[in-house]
Amino acid sequence: MQELSVRHLLGIKDLTPADIQLIFETADNFKDVLNRTIKKVPSLRDITIANVFFENSTRTRLSFELAEKRLSADVINFSASGSSVKKGETLLDTVNNILAMKVDMIVMRHASAGAPHFLSRHIKANIVNAGDGTHEHPTQALLDSFSIREKLGEVTGKKIAIIGDILHSRVALSNIFALNKLGAQVMVCGPATLLPRHIADLGVKVELDVRKALAWCDVANVLRIQLERQQMKYFPSLREYTLYYGINKKLLDSLSKEIVIMHPGPINRGVELSSDAADSHHSIILNQVENGVAIRMAVLYLLASKVA
Amino acid sequence: MQKRLIVPDQLLDIMIQRLAHQLIENHVDFSHSVILGLQPRGIFVAERLQQKLQDILGFPVRTGQLDITFHRDDFRRRESPVMANATHIDFHIEDQRVILVDDVLYTGRSVRAALDAMIAYGRPASVELLVLIDRRYTRHLPIEAKYVGKYVNSLPSERVLVEWKNKETPENNIWLITKKEEN
Numbered sequence: 001m002q003e004l005s006v007r008h009l010l011g012i013k014d015l016t017p018a019d020i021q022l023i024f025e026t027a028d029n030f031k032d033v034l035n036r037t038i039k040k041v042p043s044l045r046d047i048t049i050a051n052v053f054f055e056n057s058t059r060t061r062l063s064f065e066l067a068e069k070r071l072s073a074d075v076i077n078f079s080a081s082g083s084s085v086k087k088g089e090t091l092l093d094t095v096n097n098i099l100a101m102k103v104d105m106i107v108m109r110h111a112s113a114g115a116p117h118f119l120s121r122h123i124k125a126n127i128v129n130a131g132d133g134t135h136e137h138p139t140q141a142l143l144d145s146f147s148i149r150e151k152l153g154e155v156t157g158k159k160i161a162i163i164g165d166i167l168h169s170r171v172a173l174s175n176i177f178a179l180n181k182l183g184a185q186v187m188v189c190g191p192a193t194l195l196p197r198h199i200a201d202l203g204v205k206v207e208l209d210v211r212k213a214l215a216w217c218d219v220a221n222v223l224r225i226q227l228e229r230q231q232m233k234y235f236p237s238l239r240e241y242t243l244y245y246g247i248n249k250k251l252l253d254s255l256s257k258e259i260v261i262m263h264p265g266p267i268n269r270g271v272e273l274s275s276d277a278a279d280s281h282h283s284i285i286l287n288q289v290e291n292g293v294a295i296r297m298a299v300l301y302l303l304a305s306k307v308a
Numbered sequence: 309m310q311k312r313l314i315v316p317d318q319l320l321d322i323m324i325q326r327l328a329h330q331l332i333e334n335h336v337d338f339s340h341s342v343i344l345g346l347q348p349r350g351i352f353v354a355e356r357l358q359q360k361l362q363d364i365l366g367f368p369v370r371t372g373q374l375d376i377t378f379h380r381d382d383f384r385r386r387e388s389p390v391m392a393n394a395t396h397i398d399f400h401i402e403d404q405r406v407i408l409v410d411d412v413l414y415t416g417r418s419v420r421a422a423l424d425a426m427i428a429y430g431r432p433a434s435v436e437l438l439v440l441i442d443r444r445y446t447r448h449l450p451i452e453a454k455y456v457g458k459y460v461n462s463l464p465s466e467r468v469l470v471e472w473k474n475k476e477t478p479e480n481n482i483w484l485i486t487k488k489e490e491n
Contacts (some may be wrong), residue, residue, distance in 0.1 A: 003388035029392040033378065038428040042379035301378075305389040 003039040004302045008120050008127040011136035012177035020181060023144055027291070028299035034070065034294055045071035050103045052095065053081040053130070054110045059265050059289060060130050060140070064107050067296035076103070092122055099125055103306045105300070110134075110190060111246075126303045134168050135230060140264050141174035141294040145182055147288045148219055151260055156183035161213040163189045163245065164223030164272050167196050168230065169174050171223060171264045175204050189213035191246065194225075210245050214252070219260040222247055222273050238271055248274035252282055260284055314468075315458060315482035318388040319363075323457040324353075327438060327458065330455050333379075338369045340433065341405040346422050347375040347393035351411035352472050353440055357409060372397035374408075376421040389418075402430035411470040413439040416451035439470050441482060460484065 004019050012020075033041055034039040042238050049068050053061055053245065061077075078098065080086070084096060099179045107128045108116050113135035116127050131137040149155050160179055166172045168189045179186045182205055187205040188195060200206050207213045214220060225241060247305050252259065261273070278285060315323065335341040336363070345354025351373045358371040378390040410421055419437060426432070440457035446464070460468065462484060469483045 002391055026392060027373065029377070029394065033428075035432070036428050040428075043378045043380075043383050046384070106418060214460070302389060305384055307384060 002161050003068055003305060004128065007303070008116070008129075009138050009299055009303060010091065010116050010120060010129050011129065012138045012141050012174045012181070013136070015138075015178075015181065017181045017183075020142065020178065022093060023142055023295065023298045024149065026302060027142075027146055027294040030070075030297040030301070031273050031291070031294040034290075038049070040070050040072060042072045043301055044068070044071040044260075044304050047071075047104045047307060048074040048076070048102060048274070049105045049107060049300070050076045050078060050098050051130075052078045052098065052106055052108045054085070054091075054108070054115075055131065055190075057109055057130070058107065059292065060137075062290070063292040064130060064139075064296050065295050067300060068107075070293065071297055071300060073105075073300070076101075091119070095119055095123060097125060105304065109148075111168070111174055123230040124308060126307055128299060128303065131170055133170065134173075135170050136174045136177075137170040138174050138178075138298055139226070139263075139299060142299070143174055143288055143292045144171075144221060144264070145178045145184075145261060146295055147262065147284055147291050148184075149258070150287070150291065151284055152218065155179065157185070157188070158219060159185045159217045160219045160221060161187045161189055161207070161217035162221045162223065163210060163213060163247070165192050165194045165225045165234075166199065166223070167234070168193045169223050170228040172222075175221060178203055180204075187213055187216060191235050192223075192243070210247070211251070214259060217238050219262060221262040221264070223264065224266060224268055224272060246272060246274060247277050249276035249280055252277055252280070258282065313481060313482045314460060314484045317479040317481055318430055320410050320440075320457075320480045320482065323440065325455060327455050328357055328364060331357070331361065331362065331382065331438070334403065334436075335407075338365070340403070341369070341407065342399060343369060343371040343407045343409055344347050344374045344397070344401075344422075344426065345371065346408065346410045347373055347377075347395070347419060349412075349470065350408075352470075353411050353438075353490045357438075370399045372399065374422060374425055376418060376425045377426040380399060381397040381417060381421065381422040394456055397429055399429040401426065401432050403433045406432040408435060409438045411420050411450075412441045412443065412467075412468045413437070413444045413453050413456075414446050416447045416449035420449050430460075440470060443468060458482075 002022050105126045107130050109130040110132050113133035115132050116129040120127050162172050189207045263285050343354050345351035361369045375393045375395040377390050389476045437453040438455040439453045442456045442459050443462050467485045471477045471481045473480050
């Protein structure tokens, strides 16, 4: 009988390695449930969950909603566009109004870093961070590590290169925390303008040449260029980025070994990843999506046991 | 804590032999019958039954393991969540005669959860319950076992422990344990 050391999932930073293992072992069992004819279990039938999305999302939102429904929770959805947020309501007021309807857990995505942390200090409901600005995206990092564990047997000792827009990526930061806690070696790679200063202090290697990064790693986690978060020009043109940092089948075939290609989505085909690489046997991109539901079920299940 | 031996090693073997013969009496060649051991402890009983049946019949009987964690009715009512175990059922239970196997029948709530969990795999022709120990007069639900190793009268403050032979324990034994009085 084990439980998580936290009440909320705000970031990977707060988790212990034992927490991550517990989530993985629970997700293994949920993955089994998802492969049955009847993919539903009644565990969370007395829990109501609100998915509160202040920022656009396809995968994460669908994945959370499906996970909640597979656990038999009652689900309500909220998106900022078309809501009273546009009329000037504050975050705390919005969430308190949702909670007044007797909601037990909040899954939240917000464009500001630290928004779920702020909320956790003011409300009683359990919070799952579904991405806060450029800070953390814990469930994505968990499903990434879970997918590596599934593909390669274990995460410990494996070499993972995170390639692309590290500066604006919450996926990168959460992945670095998760992989470090699981004992993997991590490298970040991208144009110098898109690498945060002092990133090496997190215990990662830094590489500017994508060929060297690919030659070093067992797994390449390729990230999207987040143009919507870029206030200024970080590189001359997308075409030039693709020329120097784009990954294609030819580049993968030129390596002396097989590496695994991951991408958290959405892919900008032909920019960071070419179609022949994204759809090749190297890629486990759709396995990541499949595992996302099992991981989110595990997180919700383990946190729901702490609902007051 | 007091420990009283209620079924010693030798008797346990005879008990399993008797239960195996009772099963054969009703299921004859097991062509449409399967055994499902409940995780975590019923699987050891199921394993031994399967071995015994195979010794007697000369052919293997289909045996699986069923986890009931996500179907329990005490989720969020206990201190911490129960760790889930694996379910291994590599055959269809649709239209089969299922024999659910557990070590101790107490409140009946685990069996209720097991019936629920099992339905996710198909609609069996019939379901029977086999337990090593039936704790009498303790049921919370209208559930009774068809095959019983031994009936035991016990208090709620007592616990039945089925020990299987492994590195730490030298023999198979069933104990009745009285929990320490809390002052």
